[in-house]
Amino acid sequence: MSNLSSVIKSIQDVMRQDSGVDGDAQRISQLTWLLFLKVFDALEEEMELTRDAYQSPIPEPLRWRNWAADAEGITGDGLLNFVNNDLFGALKTLGGDAQRNPRGYVVRGVFEDAYNYMKSGHLLRQVINKLNAIDFNRQSERHQFNDLYEKILKDLQSAGNAGEFYTPRAVTQFMVDMVNPQLGEKVLDPATGTGGFLVCAIEHLRKQVQNTEQEAVLQTSITGVEKKQLPHMLCVTNLMLHGIEVPSLITHGNTLARPLREVTQADRVDVVLTNPPFGGVEEPGIEQGFPSDVRTKETADLFLVLIKHILKTHGRAALVLPDGTLFGEGVKTRIKEQLLAECNLHTIVRLPNGVFAPYTGIKTNLLFFTKGTPTKEVWYYEHPYPAGVKNYNKTKPIRIEEFDAEKAWWGSEADGFASRQENERAWKVSIEQIKAMGYNLDQKNPHAADAVSHDPEQLLADYARLQGEAQALRDELKEILARSLVSPR
Numbered sequence: 001m002s003n004l005s006s007v008i009k010s011i012q013d014v015m016r017q018d019s020g021v022d023g024d025a026q027r028i029s030q031l032t033w034l035l036f037l038k039v040f041d042a043l044e045e046e047m048e049l050t051r052d053a054y055q056s057p058i059p060e061p062l063r064w065r066n067w068a069a070d071a072e073g074i075t076g077d078g079l080l081n082f083v084n085n086d087l088f089g090a091l092k093t094l095g096g097d098a099q100r101n102p103r104g105y106v107v108r109g110v111f112e113d114a115y116n117y118m119k120s121g122h123l124l125r126q127v128i129n130k131l132n133a134i135d136f137n138r139q140s141e142r143h144q145f146n147d148l149y150e151k152i153l154k155d156l157q158s159a160g161n162a163g164e165f166y167t168p169r170a171v172t173q174f175m176v177d178m179v180n181p182q183l184g185e186k187v188l189d190p191a192t193g194t195g196g197f198l199v200c201a202i203e204h205l206r207k208q209v210q211n212t213e214q215e216a217v218l219q220t221s222i223t224g225v226e227k228k229q230l231p232h233m234l235c236v237t238n239l240m241l242h243g244i245e246v247p248s249l250i251t252h253g254n255t256l257a258r259p260l261r262e263v264t265q266a267d268r269v270d271v272v273l274t275n276p277p278f279g280g281v282e283e284p285g286i287e288q289g290f291p292s293d294v295r296t297k298e299t300a301d302l303f304l305v306l307i308k309h310i311l312k313t314h315g316r317a318a319l320v321l322p323d324g325t326l327f328g329e330g331v332k333t334r335i336k337e338q339l340l341a342e343c344n345l346h347t348i349v350r351l352p353n354g355v356f357a358p359y360t361g362i363k364t365n366l367l368f369f370t371k372g373t374p375t376k377e378v379w380y381y382e383h384p385y386p387a388g389v390k391n392y393n394k395t396k397p398i399r400i401e402e403f404d405a406e407k408a409w410w411g412s413e414a415d416g417f418a419s420r421q422e423n424e425r426a427w428k429v430s431i432e433q434i435k436a437m438g439y440n441l442d443q444k445n446p447h448a449a450d451a452v453s454h455d456p457e458q459l460l461a462d463y464a465r466l467q468g469e470a471q472a473l474r475d476e477l478k479e480i481l482a483r484s485l486v487s488p489r
Contacts, residue, residue: 188310282297
């Protein structure tokens with residue numbers, strides 16, 4: 001198969017003919033549970049060859065190979081009845097838990113909130129047959145599956161599912177490289193989405209694996225939580241395609257719903273890598289699980305509190321946050337004060353506009369910190385556009401090579417980043433300066449001629465000035481037009 005995306009597009013075109021599938025969100029959900037079963041079956045084929053007496057958690061008649069693989073197999077009303085009653089009825093109620101039957105646990109977790117939206121068994125058969133053209137036992141087609149995610153998320157955006165931002169691979173790769181998780185460390189993404197950070201972490205850790213014992217350690221090192229059913233399903237599928245045989249440590253739920261006081265030492269992690277949802281608010285009552293002085297309904301702020309809390313001493317975190325968190329006041333100030341007191345916020349990489357296009361135009365930052373020692377100074381690095389580029393877009397996304405300058409400059413935390421030097425892109429700000437400015441982390445580049453201020457009064461003043469200038473131009477144009485109308489011919 002030359003292009004997985006084209007196959008997926010043709011599948012979605014078939015779904016559009018079905019009266020039961022209403023909009024992109026339902027089409028993608030429908031596609032995702034089918035993809036999961038197809039991928040799960042492909043991986044089971046491998047296990048049957050490599051493991052003695054492998055037993056599937058899915059009852060034999062319900063395995064993909066026994067009802068879906070035959071292009072001339074069950075179709076029409078018979079297929080529809082089988083899927084709605086037999087397949088979903090059984091998979092939603094599979095027995096087992098994360099310890100005793102982890103594969104069954106994973107399957108049930110994927111299907112507990114999934115639905116078959118299609119009403120035509122004949123169209124459903126067409127969709128299944130197209131999926132069977134994809135061979136997920138071929139490595140090349142597994143790799144293509146990653147590219148499919150961006151298209152799926154773009155479709156979700158157009159379907160009105162706000163908050164599902166695809167983190168560009170270059171950004172996740174850079175963050176993982178700089179945090180440098182080690183085999184044996186527990187890695188967490190508390191807002192996994194479709195699993196981009198965890199996949200990068202897996203690939204990073206697998207380079208350290210030399211034997212089966214180390215591979216077994218890797219299998220239990222990757223943890224995550226995702227609130228929404230569809231991204232959770234995609235994440236589980238993604239991790240299976242990247243060698244995590246049983247992604248039972250990927251939980252379907254809201255990380256923020258668990259009160260912080262219930263977090264035990266066993267729950268703490270060595271590394272957090274995440275792009276938490278921002279711009280949203282949590283449902284009433286979620287904030288009650290947090291200390292009273294940092295209670296807020298704003299999702300990004302709560303995640304920052306959670307991450308600081310769940311890290312082990314000397315644990316490391318890298319996360320994406322919007323500008324608003326950096327310069328925000330009120331509760332945001334208290335959160336930043338505690339973060340700087342309990343952690344070493346050693347680096348903030350400031351990303352230019354367009355990195356997350358087309359999902360959002362919000363300016364974002366990459367924060368890197370280590371728990372256990374207070375911040376003495378914060379280093380900033382302003383990531384530039386490459387030569388000839390004025391903005392990123394879907395045809396010209398940010399590339400990992402662009403971070404080579406940051407990597408060369410980075411240095412080592414072990415010696416306090418002694419090798420770092422200020423330059424036109426890099427500067428440092430002392431904790432005393434940050435405190436004096438009310439814990440405002442939105443520190444401008446002193447080497448830049450013109451920097452954008454986020455001070456509300458300054459922004460309003462600039463807006464008023466620009467409005468005045470525009471009005472003056474309008475008045476001038478009116479004068480010119482008036483004179484031209486009365487001038488003698």
